[in-house]
Amino acid sequence: MLPKRTLGKIDMEVSILGLGTVKLGRNEGVKYPQSFKIPDDKEAAALIGLAKDSGINLIDTAPAYGNSEQRLGKLLKGQRQDWLICTKVGEEFINGESRYDFSPEHARRSVERSLRRLNTDVLDIVLIHSDGNDEEILQRHGTLSALAELKKEGKIRAIGMSTKTVEGGLLAAELGDVVMITWNLQYDDEIAVADYCHQHGKGVLIKKALASGHSTSDPKRGGNTADNPIKQCFEMIFAHPGVSSAIVGTINPEHLRANISAI
Ligand SMILES: NC(=O)c1ccc[n+]([C@@H]2O[C@H](COP(=O)([O-])OP(=O)(O)OC[C@H]3O[C@@H](n4cnc5c(N)ncnc54)[C@H](OP(=O)(O)O)[C@@H]3O)[C@@H](O)[C@H]2O)c1
Numbered sequence: 576m577l578p579k580r581t582l583g584k585i586d587m588e589v590s591i592l593g594l595g596t597v598k599l600g601r602n603e604g605v606k607y608p609q610s611f612k613i614p615d616d617k618e619a620a621a622l623i624g625l626a627k628d629s630g631i632n633l634i635d636t637a638p639a640y641g642n643s644e645q646r647l648g649k650l651l652k653g654q655r656q657d658w659l660i661c662t663k664v665g666e667e668f669i670n671g672e673s674r675y676d677f678s679p680e681h682a683r684r685s686v687e688r689s690l691r692r693l694n695t696d697v698l699d700i701v702l703i704h705s706d707g708n709d710e711e712i713l714q715r716h717g718t719l720s721a722l723a724e725l726k727k728e729g730k731i732r733a734i735g736m737s738t739k740t741v742e743g744g745l746l747a748a749e750l751g752d753v754v755m756i757t758w759n760l761q762y763d764d765e766i767a768v769a770d771y772c773h774q775h776g777k778g779v780l781i782k783k784a785l786a787s788g789h790s791t792s793d794p795k796r797g798g799n800t801a802d803n804p805i806k807q808c809f810e811m812i813f814a815h816p817g818v819s820s821a822i823v824g825t826i827n828p829e830h831l832r833a834n835i836s837a838i
């Protein structure tokens with residue numbers, strides 16, 4: 576079974592590998608190296624079953640991931656207690672385009688909608704889905720305060736931001752409970768955010784650990800770390816004591832198995 580780590584100072588034990596679900600809900604306007612077919616319900620249920628049986632308990636979704644939230648609401652029926660659900664606010668994907676609304680009113684409406692879609696009365700983690708202007712969103716829009724109110728009301732357990740800049744990551748870590756940052760073999764600019772989070776008891780989730788599929792293994796190569804970019808990447812990321820989990824997106828059960836065995 577996969578090991579678990581505590582999410583900062585939050586009372587939440589997350590598996591070190593989480594399941595990203597962009598590809599369960601959306602296949603347009605994405606930057607993956609290959610085009611793909613969205614899995615049907617049977618395929619998605621098998622993937623989620625495999626993840627759960629392997630010890631994965633963290634699943635990441637967002638309103639911007641097409642119908643990912645609605646699908647998870649159905650797919651996780653009867654197993655809600657086995658999962659920690661992370662979703663987001665601020666980005667919507669409408670008619671093939673991303674649109675952003677970081678107003679407190681939208682954040683509240685979005686959270687209420689996520690609760691309905693995900694068929695639950697509490698969301699474990701809700702992050703602001705940044706458009707890149709991390710600091711401006713945190714300083715001027717009141718999104719995080721709206722999430723803090725929803726947390727007080729018991730609708731959310733932990734709040735934070737999925738950031739795109741070092742400065743924004745540091746500010747999100749100061750103000751929230753959790754930050755989701757990018758870290759992979761090609762890009763390590765945001766390590767400073769993980770360092771800060773470790774020092775201050777904030778949770779760190781890693782997105783794009785495999786550079787959205789641009790740094791994955793050649794199956795013809797051996798299983799040695801030196802030949803296997805997935806192993807290299809996981810060794811690098813999980814050596815950091817502040818990192819709680821890497822949210823890796825896959826719809827391929829063989830890839831999920833390979834990622835688990837790389838750990
Ligand atoms: N702003 C944000 O908040 C934000 C942005 C990006 C991502 N995220 C979250 O982070 C998650 C991960 O990010 P991501 O999906 O962009 O990038 P990623 O996890 O780095 O890479 C996912 C890609 O790698 C491929 N892959 C996974 N395991 C593989 C393996 N063993 N061998 C070969 N290919 C493999 C997947 O293809 P297959 O499906 O074929 O395995 C998929 O195309 C997302 O699903 C989402 O939940 C959040």
